[in-house]
Amino acid sequence: xxxxxxxxxxxxxxxxNLSMNQRKQVEAYLEENPEAKQQIESVKQxxxxxxxxxxxxxxxxxxxxxxxxxxxxxxxxxxxKSTRSFAGYTPLMASLSAVVVIAVVMxxxxxxxxxxxxxxxxxxxxxxxxxxxxxxxxxxxxSMLAESDEDSTNYDEDTPVKRNFDNKxxxxxxxxx
Amino acid sequence: MKTMNLYSPASSSxxxxxxxxxxxxxxxxxIARFQDGDEQAYxxxxxxxxxxxxxxxxxxVNDIEKAEDIVQDTLMKLYTHRHxxxxxxxxxxxxxxxxxNFAKTELRRKKRHKVTNLSQMxxxxxxxxxxxxxxxxxxxxxxxxxxxxxxxxxxxxxxxxRTVVILRDIQELSYEEISKIVDVPxxxxxxxINRARLQLQQSLKEFR
Numbered sequence: 001x002x003x004x005x006x007x008x009x010x011x012x013x014x015x016x017n018l019s020m021n022q023r024k025q026v027e028a029y030l031e032e033n034p035e036a037k038q039q040i041e042s043v044k045q046x047x048x049x050x051x052x053x054x055x056x057x058x059x060x061x062x063x064x065x066x067x068x069x070x071x072x073x074x075x076x077x078x079x080x081k082s083t084r085s086f087a088g089y090t091p092l093m094a095s096l097s098a099v100v101v102i103a104v105v106m107x108x109x110x111x112x113x114x115x116x117x118x119x120x121x122x123x124x125x126x127x128x129x130x131x132x133x134x135x136x137x138x139x140x141x142x143s144m145l146a147e148s149d150e151d152s153t154n155y156d157e158d159t160p161v162k163r164n165f166d167n168k169x170x171x172x173x174x175x176x177x
Numbered sequence: 178m179k180t181m182n183l184y185s186p187a188s189s190s191x192x193x194x195x196x197x198x199x200x201x202x203x204x205x206x207x208i209a210r211f212q213d214g215d216e217q218a219y220x221x222x223x224x225x226x227x228x229x230x231x232x233x234x235x236x237x238v239n240d241i242e243k244a245e246d247i248v249q250d251t252l253m254k255l256y257t258h259r260h261x262x263x264x265x266x267x268x269x270x271x272x273x274x275x276x277x278n279f280a281k282t283e284l285r286r287k288k289r290h291k292v293t294n295l296s297q298m299x300x301x302x303x304x305x306x307x308x309x310x311x312x313x314x315x316x317x318x319x320x321x322x323x324x325x326x327x328x329x330x331x332x333x334x335x336x337x338x339r340t341v342v343i344l345r346d347i348q349e350l351s352y353e354e355i356s357k358i359v360d361v362p363x364x365x366x367x368x369x370i371n372r373a374r375l376q377l378q379q380s381l382k383e384f385r
Contacts, residue, residue, distance in 0.1 A: 011371040042378045046327075050346035050377075053324050056232045058245060066223065069253050 001029045006036060010043055204268035212259050219259075222268075223252055229348065230276045236343045237280045238287075239332050247283060251276040269350075270357045277340060277358060284336065330380040334373055341366055342373035 006029050012018050013026050030037050089097065202210070202218070204225070210218035230251055235244035254275055262271050331339060337359075344355045352370075356363045 007375060008368070008371065011367065011374060039378070042382065043374050046374055046377045046381060047346055049323060049327055050342070051349070053236075053327060053347060055228055056235045056241075056244070057228045058231050058248060062227065062245060062249070063223075066249055066252060069249065070256055073253070073257060 001025050003033075003036075006033075007039075010040060014040065014044055014047070205264055208259065208262050208268050209264070212262070219256060222255065226269075226272055227252065230272065233273065233343060233348055234276055234280050236328065236331060236347055237277075237339060238283055239328060243283055243287075247276060247279045250279050266357060267354065270354055273344070273348075273350075273358045281336060281340075326381060327377070330377050333380055334376060338369050338373035338376065341369045342377070345370050346374075 006026065009018060009022060009026055013023065018026065030040070202221070204222065207218040207222050211222065227248060230248045231244060234247045234251075235241060238244055238247070251272065255272060262268065331343065334342065340359055341355055344350045344358065345352070350358070352363055352366055355370075356366045359366065361369075
């Protein structure tokens with residue numbers, strides 16, 4: 001055991017926190033080094049002196065001062081509570097804000113154009129151009145459709161129509177076996 | 178508004194709960210009662226801890242006025258932050274941690290400003306009457322001198338040594354509790370305390 005190892009164990013030796021083996025090593029070191037014994041006694045004296053140092057009391061004004069601080073704290077809290085608000089808005093602020101918002105909405109509705117909600121069609125042709133367009137034939141598509149016996153809506157699920165596209169589809173390249 | 182009367186001129190200890198109850202509640206029970214709204218439990222905690230904290234903080238900062246301010250701040254923090262305490266640690270651990278943090282902050286502030294003021298003088302350098310100071314006789318004068326030397330030697334310790342050795346050798350807390358207060362492992366606490374004692378022993382040898 002060297003001096004540094006011994007010093008590391010001084011407090012544990014004094015407080016009796018060493019294992020049997022460690023204690024024997026320390027005592028062997030003490031036997032060989034008388035100044036180490038003196039060091040142990042000095043450290044014991046330091047510990048005893050610190051233990052016997054007088055306690056310190058607070059002053060006579062301490063409790064009064066603490067009482068004052070607590071009262072001030074309570075008063076501050078009650079002021080905050082009376083003006084407490086929701087999301088940072090006091091009741092007065094909330095009322096004023098609501099009035100402003102309603103006024104803005106009302107004014108906005110007042111000045112909004114009537115057809116603003118309807119989809120508007122802005123013609124790209126002038127009125128003259130529209131008037132110059134040729135008239136539609138008497139036989140309009142509507143009447144043609146009305147007279148037709150068949151159209152794409154005639155579809156019977158039970159008898160699917162097979163269409164022949166052979167003349168229309170040109171097979172390119174590979175021929176199927 | 179009903180105010181809590183902490184100070185009664187008649188006695189320094191305020192009877193808060195029943196006199197019989199005063200000694201039956203643990204610190205943890207008192208803080209739980211305070212958290213539930215019982216302000217007399219707070220008064221009892223103040224009575225139990227104000228002098229203990231004063232001793233710890235004064236030995237740490239070596240300034241009687243600052244020490245009292247720090248203890249005030251600590252007890253105010255107990256009042257305003259009572260709900261921050263959780264029963265996973267001892268109440269004493271919590272309150273000493275708060276006081277220790279305030280004390281370290283003050284020392285850092287002092288180091289930055291390096292202002293010397295009257296309150297930094299020791300007991301016999303100015304007229305400051307403390308209830309705990311006994312009138313000096315021959316024997317006590319010698320003891321007082323020794324106390325002053327030890328106090329000076331403590332001030333020479335680095336902060337991390339000073340905290341642990343005061344908590345162990347003056348406040349007589351366990352190693353485990355000190356470990357929780359300063360938030361370092363147990364082995365480190367023991368090592369620091371050992372080193373602090375060796376340094377104090379060396380300093381006091383030089384003072385002789």
